[in-house]
Structures are given as structure tokens and as C-alpha cells.
Amino acid sequence: MKRDLLSIRDLSAQEILGLIAKAEKMKAELALGALSKSLAGKIVGLIFLKPSTRTRVSFEAAICRLGGQPMFMTAQDTQISRKEPLADMARVLDRYIDAIVMRTFAQSDVEELAGFASIPVINALTDYSHPCQVLADLMTIHEKRGSLENLTVAWVGDGNNVANSWLNAAGRLGFSLNLACPPGYEPDQELLDWAARQAKTKIRLLTDPREAVSGADVLYTDVWASMGQEREATERMEAFRPYQINSQLLTCAPPHAIVLHCLPAHRGEEITEEVFESRRAPIFDQAENRLHMQMALLDWMIGSRRL
Ligand code: CP
Ligand code: NVA
Secondary structure, three states: OOEEEEOOOHHHHHHHHHHHHHHHHHHHHHHHOOOOOOOOOEEEEEEOOOOOOOOHHHHHHHHHHOOEEEEOOOOOOHHHHHHOHHHHHHHHHHOOOOOOEEEEOOOOHHHHHHHHHHOEEEEOOOOOOOOOHHHHHHHHHHHHHHOOOOOOEEOOOOOOOHHHHHHHHHEEEEEEEEEEOOOOOOOOOOHHHHHOOOOOEEEEEEEEEHHHHHOOOEEOOOOOOOOOOHHHHHHHHHHHHHOOHHHHHOOOOOOEEEEEOOOOOOOOOOOHHHOOOOOOOHHHHHHHHHHHHHHEEEEEEEOOOOO
């Protein structure tokens, strides 16, 4: 049966840990020039209705590194721009290609595509979630810390798509997630409730970033206005000003805590230049791991199919 990745909740804890181990193994194999071409003869379509640097390029690179062929599409160069239903597009593309990676606005778009396509569909970011990002981030934390046991992550800022995927990850793996968000900018309530109900998961929704980072192993932030929210940028700037990751906030965190950011970053807004460029913030190692995690995902879904 085909598997989709629309949300981290589509994966069991065992599968998430398996993907992390696989991604670390494939990272080492790539460095040695020993990767197997497990996507040889496979075509992966990438439908991107929003801009992207990392997700697009890391997916295309992952597909090429594994011997497959990426095919990039936007709204303008497909009939999406003329409102062809995704249900129809799904049933056409699955006769041509082997998997679809989609970045779009509504989560219901990737659900519709996956529901109608007989091939795997991977969510490459929606307004609601960004599972590929958080899977790669878990790999980075595992690499840097050696384990995901007794982990506390502090999310500082907007309760956005990436924050929602952190809730899914915390619920599945059973770690502690402190979220400091301005009132009115909390993550999805259903996800908060679901994660809080999971065994071993500890969710704290706070308004004070100092309280959130105290005792945390990882501090995480993202832009204050996500793609599609550009018109709200000025009012968001006011609400989010106290939620900047800066050296003063870092003094409230344990000395071993690292700072992660999914990128692109707005220096001087959600993170200062000083923290961004510091040794506490292995943000480019984090970005690199998008490639390795997506190689693991593709190999699992349409390549060797082993985890
Ligand atoms: N982090 C991330 O998804 O970056 P892009 O928007 O550049 O893909
Ligand atoms: N929350 C951001 C993430 C970008 C990778 C956005 O949706 O724009």
C-alpha cells in the first residue's frame, strides 16, 4: 500500500526514529560516494504554489543523488492556474510519475491530491504544517545531542505551520515542548489538545519566552509573518517584538542549549544577527539535513522501501 506524508502524525514513533537513523546512514554514504541509486527510473513531480529555496532544491538534489528524475511544476505552467481540480490532476499524474511533492496553501490540497492519487504524496509545506522540516530538525537534534531522550524544545514566536508540526512530533515521540506565543498567535487548538493527551508528551503554552527557554535543550524560532501573511507584517511586528531570540534571552536557557531556525530568517526580527551567526546556532547544518532526511523519505517511500 502506498504511504503519504501529509503530517508527522502519519508516522509512528518507530518510523520517525527509523527515518532519522536512515537519514544519518545515507548522509554518511553520500559523503563516501557510496549511495545506492535506489530511485533509478523513478520520476518525482514537485508542485510548488509558493516560493522555496531549501525544500525545492533539497528535494531535487535528493532525487538526482538517488538516480531519479525531478519534474518541477508551478501553478502558472500547469492547469492549476485555470482551476483544474487537484482530484483530476492527481489521477492524471499518477499515470505518468512515481510520487508527488507539493507545497501549497491549504492542507486540504495535499489531502485531496493524496486521496485521489495512487502514488505517494509528500507535503512540502502548507499553511498548517511542514512535516519535512521538523523531521530534518529532529535528525539535527539527534546528531548534535546524541539522543532524543528527555528532550525539551522551546518554540518562541508564531504558532504557525512549523510550530504545528512540532506539536505532532512531540505527541508522537513523547518529549516536552514549551511554546511561547503572543496571545492570539497560538498554534492549532486541536493539535495542542491532541499532543497534550499523548503519553509522556508535556506541552506548555506560555506567553513569556524566558519561562519557555528555561530548561530547554533547543530554542527554535521562525519568521513572524509566514508566506501569505505579508499584509499582516506590520501588526505582527508589534505583537512579536518581545519574542525575539537574542543574547539576553539565551542567558535564560541552559548553557548547552542550541538555537535552530528553519530559514529563511529575518535578522533583527525573530532572531538577532549575533545569535544567528553564533556557535550556539548550527542553522546551516540544520538546513543541510533537509537533503539527507528527504533522501531517506524518498528511499523509504519509492526506492528500496526499507526503513
Ligand atoms: N525551510 C524551508 O522550508 O525553506 P524554503 O521555504 O526555502 O523551502
Ligand atoms: N512559517 C514559514 C516557514 C517557511 C519555511 C512560512 O510558512 O512562510
